[in-house]
Amino acid sequence: MSTCHNHQHCIDSALNNAENLCQAAGARLTPLRKQVLELIWQSHKPMGAYDLINMLADVSEKTIAPPTVYRALDFLLEVGLIHRINSLNAYIGCMEPSTKHPSYFLICTQCHTASECNDNGLSEQINNLSQENDFVIEKQWLEVLGLCRNCQIQTSV
Amino acid sequence: MSTCHNHQHCIDSALNNAENLCQAAGARLTPLRKQVLELIWQSHKPMGAYDLINMLADVSEKTIAPPTVYRALDFLLEVGLIHRINSLNAYIGCMEPSTKHPSYFLICTQCHTASECNDNGLSEQINNLSQENDFVIEKQWLEVLGLCRNCQIQTSV
DNA sequence: GACCTATTTGTTATTTTATAACATTTGATG
DNA sequence: CATCAAATGTTATAAAATAACAAATAGGTC
Ligand SMILES: [Zn+2]
Ligand SMILES: [Zn+2]
Ligand SMILES: [Zn+2]
Ligand SMILES: [Zn+2]
Numbered sequence: 001m002s003t004c005h006n007h008q009h010c011i012d013s014a015l016n017n018a019e020n021l022c023q024a025a026g027a028r029l030t031p032l033r034k035q036v037l038e039l040i041w042q043s044h045k046p047m048g049a050y051d052l053i054n055m056l057a058d059v060s061e062k063t064i065a066p067p068t069v070y071r072a073l074d075f076l077l078e079v080g081l082i083h084r085i086n087s088l089n090a091y092i093g094c095m096e097p098s099t100k101h102p103s104y105f106l107i108c109t110q111c112h113t114a115s116e117c118n119d120n121g122l123s124e125q126i127n128n129l130s131q132e133n134d135f136v137i138e139k140q141w142l143e144v145l146g147l148c149r150n151c152q153i154q155t156s157v
Numbered sequence: 158m159s160t161c162h163n164h165q166h167c168i169d170s171a172l173n174n175a176e177n178l179c180q181a182a183g184a185r186l187t188p189l190r191k192q193v194l195e196l197i198w199q200s201h202k203p204m205g206a207y208d209l210i211n212m213l214a215d216v217s218e219k220t221i222a223p224p225t226v227y228r229a230l231d232f233l234l235e236v237g238l239i240h241r242i243n244s245l246n247a248y249i250g251c252m253e254p255s256t257k258h259p260s261y262f263l264i265c266t267q268c269h270t271a272s273e274c275n276d277n278g279l280s281e282q283i284n285n286l287s288q289e290n291d292f293v294i295e296k297q298w299l300e301v302l303g304l305c306r307n308c309q310i311q312t313s314v
Numbered sequence: 315g316a317c318c319t320a321t322t323t324g325t326t327a328t329t330t331t332a333t334a335a336c337a338t339t340t341g342a343t344g
Numbered sequence: 345c346a347t348c349a350a351a352t353g354t355t356a357t358a359a360a361a362t363a364a365c366a367a368a369t370a371g372g373t374c
Binding site: 086087104106108109115117119121122125126128129130133134135136137138139140141142143144145146147148149152 | 243244261263265266272274276278279282283285286287290291292293294295296297298299300301302303304305306309
């Protein structure tokens, strides 16, 4: 969301959801994992693993090596609390972690905001296409790059 | 296509198309670029850049450094003769290079065959979704991972 | 609490993928 | 054949991710 909003609310509710979901699933949201999730939620822009490593170093004042962060990311992906944006090698918080769902994103090339779209019509279309090809879906990613509303306005002025 | 077919025909027609398209577009399909394209078309499986580097080394008996191959790949992507599979960091020949189009793939996790699906219904659905969000599309990728027909049969036996 | 075990995190080294910067070669054009 | 732009060669390095093993920590059992 590049529109003005109370982002602290996004962060708080994401962390709350995460606590609840993990508890329900019997998954351990350790301090490290929670901290990584919180850093990912600092914005609505996909964040690189090494960005997170640097942010962690700033925050905790001890260097965190790549495997530590990648393991936290793997956990968060597994549980469904974040998504990976393949075209950017980056990670972003899931807007609706309570249900497993495919990962559809509109990603602005200007402001780098990524907005998640869980569209049923689209989902059905992809299911149909797969069925026509006798293909059994395991995972799917849709990444649409372009200009968000705000950035169209700004570039057209 | 994991089904039996005369693959030499795929290679030949791909290279022929490439020649024609490049001529029409005033783009230079140099020997190196053509060789890289031919290697990519050796199968219907996405091929990594370093796979190509190794294959080139085998074929030409002189080592080819990464930038050389990446430049060829950039050219082929630009012209639309190949697509990049982001979830695999790999490259595959385009089935319909004569028209620019989004990149939709069904990718088998077992046999690694990737089949390109240029589905208009899907395209429209994505256009609608984007319009609803006032989003102007520049590029798009859909990657569906799962089991192809053949591999379902084999794993169920 | 003491002990055991599985999970998580730390640490070091390395692999895989991709690009920057500059030198050399090639090929079209006059 | 001289010139210049495009393409390729070369060396070094950046960026993203993982392998392998060590240490610490959290829960369950006696
Ligand atoms: Zn989500
Ligand atoms: Zn934007
Ligand atoms: Zn194509
Ligand atoms: Zn298959």
